[in-house]
Amino acid sequence: MLEELDRIQIFHRHSNLNTPSHSNLFSIRPYFHSPYSHSWINSGDAMGRKDPALPEWQLFRWLFIISAVWNFAGAIPGLFDSAGMFAQEFGRGLTDPVLIAVYRGAWGTAFLYGFGFLMAAYNPIRHTGIVLMGGIGKALFALNLLYMLLNGWTSSFAILVVLGDALFVAAFVAYFLRLKKLGEAIL
Numbered sequence: 001m002l003e004e005l006d007r008i009q010i011f012h013r014h015s016n017l018n019t020p021s022h023s024n025l026f027s028i029r030p031y032f033h034s035p036y037s038h039s040w041i042n043s044g045d046a047m048g049r050k051d052p053a054l055p056e057w058q059l060f061r062w063l064f065i066i067s068a069v070w071n072f073a074g075a076i077p078g079l080f081d082s083a084g085m086f087a088q089e090f091g092r093g094l095t096d097p098v099l100i101a102v103y104r105g106a107w108g109t110a111f112l113y114g115f116g117f118l119m120a121a122y123n124p125i126r127h128t129g130i131v132l133m134g135g136i137g138k139a140l141f142a143l144n145l146l147y148m149l150l151n152g153w154t155s156s157f158a159i160l161v162v163l164g165d166a167l168f169v170a171a172f173v174a175y176f177l178r179l180k181k182l183g184e185a186i187l
Contacts (some may be wrong), residue, residue: 057124060178063171064121067134070164071114078107090148091155113137128179128186135172138165 078085082104086094094100116130124131142165149158176186 056178060124060175061121063168063175064117064124064131067168068114068117068121070168071110071117074161075107075111075114079104079111082107088157089154089161090158109137124175125179125184128176128184131172131175132186135169138172139169142166142169 074085082100083094085107086092086100086103094103113130113134116127116134120127120131120134142162145154145158145165146162148154149162179186
């Protein structure tokens with residue numbers, strides 16, 4: 001019986017730690033506990049920001065995880081076999097060491113953005129700048145690759161890359177529209 005009473009008192013003491021009180025001027029409302037909650041981002045902060053752990057953000061989390069996998073799927077072979085990836089994408093060999101280094105560098109950028117998309121998956125509200133830059137990069141790359149495809153400079157493999165990046169850009173636009181509807185700042 002005393003053990004149960006001790007457990008209740010301990011629970012009661014700890015459960016009041018995050019509730020508003022007159023002695024805690026920084027506590028506005030009860031804090032939402034989630035692995036994504038931070039002091040500046042919860043369902044009841046002074047700025048009215050939403051907790052990214054809420055179900056409405058789960059779809060965007062998956063979008064950013066899939067975006068990261070998409071980037072890694074291209075970047076890893078592009079980093080380790082730049083000439084082979086170039087041959088697959090453009091249907092011709094790449095032998096100039098300077099151009100191989102430049103092409104490998106482009107894949108290095110895609111690899112880093114993969115990690116950026118993972119950061120956005122962790123907190124879709126905080127890392128909007130990464131999504132904006134990644135989305136612009138995907139849009140410009142897809143447009144450039146489409147131009148090269150229409151001029152016959154690439155293999156048919158480029159169609160897959162153009163369509164994939166175009167789908168991600170469209171999904172990122174939907175993400176930004178949702179942020180705007182919720183009153184969140186994009187940057």
